Amino acid sequence: MVLQRAPQRANIYGFSPTIGQKVTLQLVTVPATKTYSYETTVHQDGTWNFVLDPFASGVTVTIRVDSGGVSHSISDVIFGDVWICSGQSNMQMTVFQVSH
16 A cells, blocks of 8 residues: 655544544554554544654555554555546556557
8 A cells, every 4th residue: 555655644534433432543664663653533423534744755654543442454555656547548558659
């Protein structure tokens, strides 16, 4: 997974049926040299979100989210540039195949 690098701040969000419940997020750099901790609560609409500190391109982390005794983690997350491209069948063409 790639999250947007600095100077932008990546946003991690989720959903929970338990309004007001505490949600914690830990980001551990790989290799495990530094841990960043965040805490929030589930909003009235059942969502929660974290706006992360800016991380330099190439930083790799493991993300762990805990809430109500349930834990989920994602490993091999790297910060870099995130590009979103859209189009039709022409999106499969390489630059070499473009005539102009």
